[in-house]
Amino acid sequence: MPHILSEENREIQEMAREFAEAKIRPVSKEYDLKGETPLSVYKEAAGLGYTSLCIPEEFGGAGLGTFANILVAEEFARADAGFSVAVQASTLAMKPILLAGTKEQKQYAADALINGGMGSFCLTEPDAGSDAGAIRTKAVKKDGEYIITGRKCFITNAPHADFYVVFAKTEPDAGTKGISAFLVERGREGLSIGKHEDKMGIRLSTTADVILEEVHVPEDHLLGAEGKGFKLAMQTLDRTRLECAAMAAGLSQRAIDLSVDYAKTRVTFGKPIAKLQAIQFMLADMEIRNQAARSLVYQCAAMIDSGAVDGKMNAVAKTFSSEAAMQNTLDAVQIFSGYGYSREYEVKN
Known part of the structure; x- marks a missing residue:
């Protein structure tokens, strides 16, 4: 549908298609069999700005809209849907930070994606899928920090993510109004990666459990306000x-x-x-x-x-x-x- 695209979006679509044909499709079969993300290709895509299209220019992104991003998502998926999922999962993790994060939080996450890193959106749990209000992961506030404990499942990019947006209950008895969101960096003590899913398809994106065992994060890692996570x-x-x-x-x-x-x-x-x-x-x-x-x-x-x-x-x-x-x-x-x-x-x- 080139007739409804702006000249800028048409150029983005064409460049994404060329990248997909030259870089993604040639490695698709190999990495599908492995069930792994071709990280070198991902980093190359990030270097060209495909992971930061919607990040505002003030934080180093392209400052473009949703239309530009969906064109890239479509073209990448045309070459390999799993690779496109890996890219878009990082965009997904960035979105709540852009919506509710502080300037410092936004800059941290933006820098990670722009430099070839990944993000993970950690909401789903073994007993809480569409029923997000049923999550059991908890965050207890103590001495100026939060201690997060729980297990997330089906988390895209989990093994490679540089940061995780984790949803946890700060008020266990308040239902959805007791859920808060946190920015958790890779390498925090107590954070580990659990079972890797051996999926039937979409295998160029890695999917695994994220385990949080009394993970301590500073109070300023809260995204927005307490109780606003849902x-x-x-x-x-x-x-x-x-x-x-x-x-x-x-x-x-x-x-x-x-x-x-x-x-x-x-x-x-x-x-x-x-x-x-x-x-x-x-x-x-x-x-x-x-x-x-x-x-x-x-x-x-x-x-x-x-x-x-x-x-x-x-x-x-x-x-x-x-x-x-x-x-x-x-x-x-x-x-x-x-x-x-x-x-x-x-x-x-």
């Missing part, structure tokens, strides 16, 4: 769901690209399967779904950049784009037939 988490997610939708659109587009190329070269009964109407119908439906998903994503990005954050519409875009990506990747496997289940071909990943 609200901060919701504000953050309202503003970052769209990156998930954009990554789904990129993944979906890759499924289309691969399917079209294969259908043109796979010959049965003397002609390419692209000539079969059944295949044409599948490809048409894949394109329809992805165009609709992309339209939703771009519409919501424009709304956010105009100051009109619509949490419902962002959730709509994320849901529709994710479902479109799931169906398109399933259809891609069917078009590839038996080869669709082989690691030799990319659609398996």
Whole structure:
């Protein structure tokens, strides 16, 4: 949809696509098998500013809007969704700091990302996923510092993060109003990485538990005010769901690209399967779904950049784009037939 992009955003999209093709795609299969993030490529992406697009210029970032970031998320996911997740997870961790952090907190986190570091957003726990109010991690205030104890799970970038945004209960009996957020640096005594998840897909982003055993952080590591952590988490997610939708659109587009190329070269009964109407119908439906998903994503990005954050519409875009990506990747496997289940071909990943 180049006609609705500004010249600046079109240039960002083209540069991100070139980087993805030159740097991400060539290492995708190797690191997918390993289940690791190609850190050298990540650092190169950071050096080009892809991890700091939305960081204000006063802190060293590009000071661009959501639209620029979702274009990068989409193009990176088109090359490898896992790598895009690793980049966007750092953006996610930065968001609550930008929303509620002090100038010093913002500068610390910004410096980390600009220099190739990672961030992790630590909300989910074994017994608290969508029900964020059920978290058990606690933070006890004592002698001018907080002592944090708990376990977080499914945390993206956990093994490599330079900082963690940790949500914990400062008032255990106050429900969501007792949750606070903290900036915790890597290397704090008592902070360790637990089980690494061996995922079926999205394997270029690492996912693991974060264990906090009486981790002491100074009082000035609190993000915002006590008891405002849940609200901060919701504000953050309202503003970052769209990156998930954009990554789904990129993944979906890759499924289309691969399917079209294969259908043109796979010959049965003397002609390419692209000539079969059944295949044409599948490809048409894949394109329809992805165009609709992309339209939703771009519409919501424009709304956010105009100051009109619509949490419902962002959730709509994320849901529709994710479902479109799931169906398109399933259809891609069917078009590839038996080869669709082989690691030799990319659609398996």
